[in-house]
Every structure is written in C-alpha cells, then in structure tokens.
Amino acid sequence: MDIDTINWWVDHPTRDDSEEIENRFFDPIRNRIPEPITYNQLRQINIPEDPPATLDDLVEEFGIEILAYYIPFHFHRPDRPWGIYLRRVGIAHVRHRLVQIAGRDGYNFQNTLEIPTDVAVDILLLHELRHHAIEVVFARLELLGLGWNNAYQEYKETKRHDEVLHANTEAICNASVANQRKPFKTDYQPPRTPPPLPNHISYLDWRGYVRQFMRGQPGGYHDFAQFTGFTSEQVLQSLGVRVEQQVLHIDLPQIINELKKHSSLSILSSLPVPIRLV
Numbered sequence: 001m002d003i004d005t006i007n008w009w010v011d012h013p014t015r016d017d018s019e020e021i022e023n024r025f026f027d028p029i030r031n032r033i034p035e036p037i038t039y040n041q042l043r044q045i046n047i048p049e050d051p052p053a054t055l056d057d058l059v060e061e062f063g064i065e066i067l068a069y070y071i072p073f074h075f076h077r078p079d080r081p082w083g084i085y086l087r088r089v090g091i092a093h094v095r096h097r098l099v100q101i102a103g104r105d106g107y108n109f110q111n112t113l114e115i116p117t118d119v120a121v122d123i124l125l126l127h128e129l130r131h132h133a134i135e136v137v138f139a140r141l142e143l144l145g146l147g148w149n150n151a152y153q154e155y156k157e158t159k160r161h162d163e164v165l166h167a168n169t170e171a172i173c174n175a176s177v178a179n180q181r182k183p184f185k186t187d188y189q190p191p192r193t194p195p196p197l198p199n200h201i202s203y204l205d206w207r208g209y210v211r212q213f214m215r216g217q218p219g220g221y222h223d224f225a226q227f228t229g230f231t232s233e234q235v236l237q238s239l240g241v242r243v244e245q246q247v248l249h250i251d252l253p254q255i256i257n258e259l260k261k262h263s264s265l266s267i268l269s270s271l272p273v274p275i276r277l278v
C-alpha cells in the first residue's frame, strides 16, 4: 500500500470512529493538533519528567492505548488526522517501568536516560504500527472488489462488542513488539567504570524486560506470548479474516507481505506514517 492509496481514504473517509479510549485522550488536543515529526526527530526528544503515579493503575486497567494510540486513515478528519499519537507521559511511563525492571538486574541509566527513552518509544511505535498494518490488511481486502467493501469498519465494530477479537488484536500488537530483535539491542556502558577498550562495545538486550513490562498489562495485552510463534495466516485468522477461502488464494501473499511491511519500523522511512507527540 502506498501513500496515494492511503490519501484516497483520507479524502473519502468512512463515518467517524468512536473508540472510547482514543477519544478520551484526543479531546484535550482537538484544537491544537501538533505537526507530525519524523522517526529521527523522535530520537532527539528529551522527556525529563517522571510519569504521574496515577498512570500505573490506568495502564493496568486500559492497556497501552492510554499511552499511545492510532487514528486509522479510514476515519481521518482534518481535526482528527490519521496516524500514530505518542503521549509524552506515555513514553515517560514506559521508560520508568523499564528502568525499574532492568534496575533489578543492576542496570543504571542515570547518565544515559536516552537509551531507555528510545526503547520506550520503539515499544509504543511498534504496537501502534501493528494496528496500522492491520488496517492496511483490511484496506487491501476492500480493494479486491470481492464484496468486502466495509471490511475495516466491520472489524472495528465487531471488536467493540467482541471481547475475544479485541483481546486477540491487542495480544497480536504486543506480540509484534515481543518478536523484534534489533530495536531492543542497545549500547550499554555501566556508569563509573573505566572507559571501554577500543573496539569493545557493551550491549544490553532489552527483550526480556520488554516482555516483563507487557506482562503487567491487562487481559489480551498480556497474552502476547500465545501469538509470538504465529504465522501471518494464523494472525489473520485470529483477526477474523478467513484466509482459507479460495478467492483469497492469489492475493494472500501480497496481503501477508503488507502486514509484515507495515508492522516494522522501516516502513517509517518508505511510507511516512504520521507520528505526533502529544
């Protein structure tokens, strides 16, 4: 899927989506939507503050959507533009949890707070990118002209009432985070130790800590481990796409390809999914 196809949806939006959680946090910024920023700009952000303590309970109750959210291009409106919204307090919260969890193993980020900040940003981005990739899958189905003209809207509406579909979706988005390697391998130099020898780089593998953080989230979200070994076909099946249908036979490889492509951070350089920091 390319930006022109997505722009078509942006010009012909479906009726407004009313996901409650997203709207709850959208309202305060409705009149001052910030400009999108690039992934590289995101790496330069400075979030000095600690998260409000009240956020802990909210995350346990509502999951990651309280920290970041995705507005689909199907439901784009000029005052509610599509893309990924990262909340500063959300990044601060994830970072705080990561520093706590890794701290139990003796890791200290007093002078290198940018390392857990980057990891926190990537966790939130990857979860929301998976929501984006799921929208692209349904958009592809709609474009096939095989009678699935409202596939995405139907999926969203079903998800609102069907707890299993909702839980599967969030677990699938967290599984996509859990399956990453590269973003979660960072440099790490313990403080107050002699400088490393030339050509010696210490790494820190965050994957275990990232999983531990996600296990503290509510039902669905914390069930990601059930989905990490899934094939793309199994992922689509869990989202209600009947991949076994003969009519899908020819298009399935392309759909799966798009699901993978749009779920990874590298999509941000080829198709700029708008990211806004709020």
Ligand SMILES: [Zn+2]
Residues within 6 Å of the ligand: 064, 065, 127, 131, 170, 173
């Ligand atoms: Zn989510």
